[in-house]
Amino acid sequence: MSYPYQIKSLDAYQKAWKQSVEQPETYWGEVASHFLWRKKWDKTLEWNFKEPNVKWFAGGKLNITENCVDRHLETLGDKPAFIFEPNNPEDRVRVVTYNRLHKRICQVAQMLKNHGVKKGDRVCIYMGMVPELVYAVLGCARIGAIHSVIFGGFSAQSIADRLEDAQAEFIITQDGAYRGEKVIPLKSVIDDALIGNKTVKKVIVYTRTRTPVSMLKGRDLWWEDEMDHAESQVEKNNIVSFPAEEMDAEDPLFILYTSGSTGKPKGVVHTCGGYMVWTGYTFVNVFQYNPGDIHFCTADIGWITGHSYIVYGPLAAGATSIIFEGVPTWPDAGRFWEIVDKYKVNILYTAPTAIRSLMGFGLKPLEGKDLSSLKVLGTVGEPINEEAWHWYDEHIGKKKCPIVDTWWQTETGGILISNLAGVTPAKPAHATLPLPGVQPILVDENGKEVEGNPAAGNLCMKAPWPGILRTTWGDHERCRKTYFSTYENLYFTGDGALRDEEGNYRITGRVDDVLNVSGHRIGTAEVENAINMHADVVESAVVGYPHDIKGQGIYAYVVCQNLHGDESLTRQNILQTVSRIIGPIAKPDKIQFVNGLPKTRSGKIMRRILRKIAEGETQNFGDTSTLLDPNVVNEIAGGKM
Numbered sequence: 011m012s013y014p015y016q017i018k019s020l021d022a023y024q025k026a027w028k029q030s031v032e033q034p035e036t037y038w039g040e041v042a043s044h045f046l047w048r049k050k051w052d053k054t055l056e057w058n059f060k061e062p063n064v065k066w067f068a069g070g071k072l073n074i075t076e077n078c079v080d081r082h083l084e085t086l087g088d089k090p091a092f093i094f095e096p097n098n099p100e101d102r103v104r105v106v107t108y109n110r111l112h113k114r115i116c117q118v119a120q121m122l123k124n125h126g127v128k129k130g131d132r133v134c135i136y137m138g139m140v141p142e143l144v145y146a147v148l149g150c151a152r153i154g155a156i157h158s159v160i161f162g163g164f165s166a167q168s169i170a171d172r173l174e175d176a177q178a179e180f181i182i183t184q185d186g187a188y189r190g191e192k193v194i195p196l197k198s199v200i201d202d203a204l205i206g207n208k209t210v211k212k213v214i215v216y217t218r219t220r221t222p223v224s225m226l227k228g229r230d231l232w233w234e235d236e237m238d239h240a241e242s243q244v245e246k247n248n249i250v251s252f253p254a255e256e257m258d259a260e261d262p263l264f265i266l267y268t269s270g271s272t273g274k275p276k277g278v279v280h281t282c283g284g285y286m287v288w289t290g291y292t293f294v295n296v297f298q299y300n301p302g303d304i305h306f307c308t309a310d311i312g313w314i315t316g317h318s319y320i321v322y323g324p325l326a327a328g329a330t331s332i333i334f335e336g337v338p339t340w341p342d343a344g345r346f347w348e349i350v351d352k353y354k355v356n357i358l359y360t361a362p363t364a365i366r367s368l369m370g371f372g373l374k375p376l377e378g379k380d381l382s383s384l385k386v387l388g389t390v391g392e393p394i395n396e397e398a399w400h401w402y403d404e405h406i407g408k409k410k411c412p413i414v415d416t417w418w419q420t421e422t423g424g425i426l427i428s429n430l431a432g433v434t435p436a437k438p439a440h441a442t443l444p445l446p447g448v449q450p451i452l453v454d455e456n457g458k459e460v461e462g463n464p465a466a467g468n469l470c471m472k473a474p475w476p477g478i479l480r481t482t483w484g485d486h487e488r489c490r491k492t493y494f495s496t497y498e499n500l501y502f503t504g505d506g507a508l509r510d511e512e513g514n515y516r517i518t519g520r521v522d523d524v525l526n527v528s529g530h531r532i533g534t535a536e537v538e539n540a541i542n543m544h545a546d547v548v549e550s551a552v553v554g555y556p557h558d559i560k561g562q563g564i565y566a567y568v569v570c571q572n573l574h575g576d577e578s579l580t581r582q583n584i585l586q587t588v589s590r591i592i593g594p595i596a597k598p599d600k601i602q603f604v605n606g607l608p609k610t611r612s613g614k615i616m617r618r619i620l621r622k623i624a625e626g627e628t629q630n631f632g633d634t635s636t637l638l639d640p641n642v643v644n645e646i647a648g649g650k651m
């Protein structure tokens with residue numbers, strides 16, 4: 011497999027960027043022609059950011075699984091698509107070849123069909139990091155069902171909300187998932203999520219941990235039985251087949267829920283054609299993947315990074331990737347390095363929070379680990395601080411590996427701003443330059459472009475790239491309002507950024523009410539809603555504060571009508587409530603009980619002040635004259651109840 015669209019020099023990058031912007035249809039038409047289409051598209055690009063309406067490769071017919079799997083069978087059939095490293099390093103490693111992957115996807119597709127799942131139906135997937143999760147995802151894509159993967163750390167209530175929003179009829183889950191020393195009882199969480207649910211007809215349960223589960227007759231089915239049955243249907247005379255559904259380039263491929271500044275998570279929708287081209291293209295170019303390289307992305311498939319850079323991007327390129335079931339610190343903090351050594355990993359893609367946490371263990375976990383196979387390092391999810399960047403460069407990359415700092419979002423489908431490994435220059439803590447097809451612009455509060463360099467402003471995009479979100483599930487107006495209405499004719503990212511003399515971008519973080527905790531997006535409003543559900547709480551305000559390892563921590567100011575028991579019990583009760591409503595990932599790191607919140611006369615909470623107090627500031631709060639009761643501020647800053 012070769013990649014005719016691979017950019018190999020700075021000069022080629024500059025030319026590609028220029029052409030992609032001046033003649034997007036020519037540039038992307040050429041890139042897309044190297045993918046497998048059943049029928050060529052009629053129109054390469056049609057768009058406006060008003061409605062918004064974005065269509066790439068409209069009229070083109072394809073199935074993404076034929077691109078990601080079938081297309082490779084002839085040349086790569088016996089080569090590994092995935093190497094599965096189980097949670098426990100002593101357990102059996104599994105190698106999934108492209109042939110095997112093809113067979114399993116066909117079986118899942120057949121299994122779904124046997125239960126009446128059709129093109130366009132929504133299938134919710136709630137699993138751990140096991141190969142079966144990838145089979146489930148691609149089995150859906152094979153029949154054109156829309157998958158919606160939910161990260162294993164979300165609670166029953168969060169799942170219930172997502173099932174309801176997506177009107178999902180089918181769930182694929184597993185008994186339990188291993189995570190370090192813990193077993194997460196996934197099926198039991200699903201049982202809770204289904205109380206009162208009216209749409210879900212079937213739940214398929216894959217056996218992993220042999221955790222006892224309840225199985226409801228008529229609704230719950232074992233994955234193993236269903237897959238066995240499907241096997242006999244898809245395999246005859248050693249030929250495996252399940253015809254892939256023909257999809258339009260603009261048919262939805264999946265929904266992935268993500269947090270925004272309002273309380274309710276949004277179902278970001280990506281479509282088949284553009285997403286495929288974007289993930290395949292960016293994977294090869296940013297990481298400079300070459301056939302045979304071993305790629306290790308440590309993200310969970312429950313997040314967009316796993317969708318794009320474990321599943322779709324690498325498979326579109328016929329790559330070999332690691333699926334790692336466990337956590338970086340179990341059985342010890344050398345786990346990532348052991349995996350790199352064991353499989354001779356060439357590309358390592360992880361999050362700054364993981365780097366900072368592993369830095370904390372010093373250099374001992376690195377002893378005896380041969381990391382010389384590494385060629386490229388990557389980071390994603392949050393700004394990387396210079397200290398972590400240098401540690402990664404020095405101790406992991408041994409100063410020989412380019413680091414790609416990849417900035418992107420669930421909504422962008424794939425990487426938008428990043429250096430290309432070894433091809434365009436890196437700069438510590440900078441995502442650097444836009445990829446071809448990406449036209450960033452910085453704007454001030456009023457939406458006026460901030461021109462020249464250096465510059466600072468809110469980061470927006472002027473034009474669509476193939477992987478941009480198309481809508482938010484069931485509510486297009488919400489998509490317009492959230493991303494396309496703040497500034498006219500621009501996609502607003504929600505991030506602030508700086509641009510240096512050379513035009514390199516440095517992302518400074520969210521400018522809206524979204525927190526980034528260990529690289530996970532959490533809306534402050536979501537956490538407030540959850541806290542407010544607790545019976546003793548009157549109201550609350552949540553802000554972020556700098557946290558050494560997580561990047562940002564969650565700080566909650568809570569007004570209670572009475573402290574049931576005592577402060578510490580109430581604190582625990584609130585944490586329990588948040589765990590129940592959202593999931594453990596959203597638990598506040600700090601809770602301060604207060605008598606009142608600093609509100610303006612119009613009733614708005616002055617978060618600016620709460621942020622300062624959370625950062626440890628005790629005075630210099632700026633203009634507080636619009637506050638209804640300025641005394642509240644001193645009281646909170648003094649930590650008084």
Ligand code: 6R9
Pocket residue numbers: 268313314315389390391392393394415416417418419420421441503504505517518519520526529530531
């Ligand atoms: C891929 C992913 C998106 C938000 C985004 C930004 C932050 C991601 C970053 C980064 C600085 C980077 N972010 N990558 N900030 N440098 N390289 O993380 O998607 O979960 O939707 O989060 O993450 O704030 O807006 P998602």
